[in-house]
Amino acid sequence: MEDIVGDARTGGEATQVGSRAVGAVDATCRAWGADYEGIRERLRPTAENDDDAFGDVSASAFVAPRVLLTHKNENLYNAYACEMAALSRGAARGVCVGMFVTPDGSGGETRVAAGLRAEIAPLCAAATAEELLERVKALRVCVKDSSEVAFVHDCVARHSQRMGTDALSAAFRDVVGAWGAGLARRSKDERDARNVVRFAVVESAECYVFGLVTFAPSSLSLRAVDWARKPQHFSAGTRAEIALAAVNVATAHAAGSFSHESGDAVVVDPCCGSGTFLHAAWTRGFAAAGGDVSPGAVSMSRTNVGYFVGRAASSGKLAMPPMPSIVKRDALHGEVFADGYGSGRRVGAIVSNLPFGRRVAIGGGDGDGRGAPGASAEDYAPLLEAFRDVADRHVYISGVPIADEMRKLGYANVSDVSLCRFGRSFMTTALGSTTTTDGALAPDVAFTTEEALANAAGKREKKWKKKEKSTVDVDTRFANSDALRIAVDVSYEQDSTRARRSVAKQLCECVGVAHRNDNLAMTYCSWRGPIAEESREFFFSDRWTPVKKDERRVEDAFSSDEIVYMSPDAEDVLDVVEPDKVYVIGGIVDLATRGMRTSLTRASEANMRCVRLPIKEFKPDQTHTVLNIDAVVKILVARREGLNWDEVFDRELPKRQAIERPKREKRERSTP
């Protein structure tokens, strides 16, 4: 075998990686936009390898490109891209949602990233899983000290010729299991788990990569997920992952100065709401302080953050920072920052979700929905002006893009990303003069702010068009002598809420059919009572513009010679659907399926002509002849369009009912 990956713990023997595997990893990284030449060299164990610390060896053995797996959430990707750019000093490249690469793991800085799931040192790559398996078999790996090994398969994007997870895991586990003292069992004990050497296959759309897991965050660590357990929820609250990413950007490469033990700076959120940013900064061991103009928010954030501070203190295990100072203050006045928001420290960074949207307005009042103060960039200007000179690092979340406004106000190194494909929120960073990146942050975004705004404009236009379309001039339809006239008789008493809801839902479906067919003049008769109520309350029937709603009974609204009542139990069979007739469908569900001949009875009592659809004749295998109201409407529309009955039923009969036994038949059989 020519490919050898050195066992890092042997301190030098067998340290080379064969050129084929290296070439594949090189090519893959290049394809991802990361041109990290000479991976062979970097895959050598480092000289300062520590033989005794196996866990660390797996992390530091290879100075090589790292694959960083993040959570696979498209809307969080841009926030992660920001922190990856800040933490890696611009070296990290985004590959796809859920994956970044960096030249060397950026000295461990990227390991604090909010969404990081794992860091992997790639050992070989291939176009398909089968090829990769052959390459991995050819690697000679020896895991020293009989440590157990584990294998994970991670799919960031599905490969077009993918190998199923079970088959892939079985095949790779066999190979990897032979490298150490067998495969590790799953352990809940963190220490046990840490002593296991993990290998992973990362499946992406273009290729498979095999590598050593060099870092995976502890599942027990106090990270974003914990915030979900806070005592008080706030509907205008920020996602914990976004808050953590914002804190990471604001404090990148300056963790020491924000450290609550040894630093002099504090992270401040002057509009702290429920305390999400304060908690995020606190979990990183930073000194944090905040405030809010609303006394309710001050109390809420004290309760929420205090809950976690108290928990950490009582566990006695974690050397966490003390409770952040949280004060009631109006942040519109820059001078309120003078005391570091009660912390007595230098304000090193301001991170905040600025007030916007339906719930909150600048000044602490209630937002009034779409037009709330804080809905335009200029609205933010007073706050942004107050914050500008207080700190050098700023990260803001806002409901509209504010980068231009910030530049206008004199902020330096400003860049922004949209946190939503439809431009509903933005993260704007201004890293001032102390920044360790060159100029403004340049994250590898999945979609730009301009694209998100264009999407939002497109969506608005679509919504507007839909609204326009949804308002139909029903009189024009009824004036058309060629229109198909249908009436639904809503006079039946339903015996349960479920039945009423079901009828209302079917009537709503019929409105959809009417929207799609301009030639349909449909009337809901006997429109009063519980069904009308149900439709109004649960299906917004006031907006059912393509149908007429008539309080009169069918027999009062139409003349007897034009009424054709549809009933599954009628003897006469419908053939041609004519324009001078009104086809009446019973607005009834449950009773019919109980074998009670209600629509026939109703039609006969009022001397109305009654017919059934020719289902038995054309579809003798169809067991279910009692159809939903909307199904009958669709069938009548199709027949009126000129289709023959075979075509009509093929297109419109509900497919599942062709093989299902109807309830009516089941009940009759079970009756002794």
Ligand SMILES: C[S@@+](CC[C@H](N)C(=O)[O-])C[C@H]1O[C@@H](n2cnc3c(N)ncnc32)[C@H](O)[C@@H]1O
């Ligand atoms: C979007 S919320 C913040 C949400 C917070 N990040 C969280 O996750 O809960 C904005 C907050 O700004 C506060 N606010 C509005 N105007 C303010 C002002 N002039 N000074 C301080 N706080 C203000 C509001 O009371 C509200 O709590």
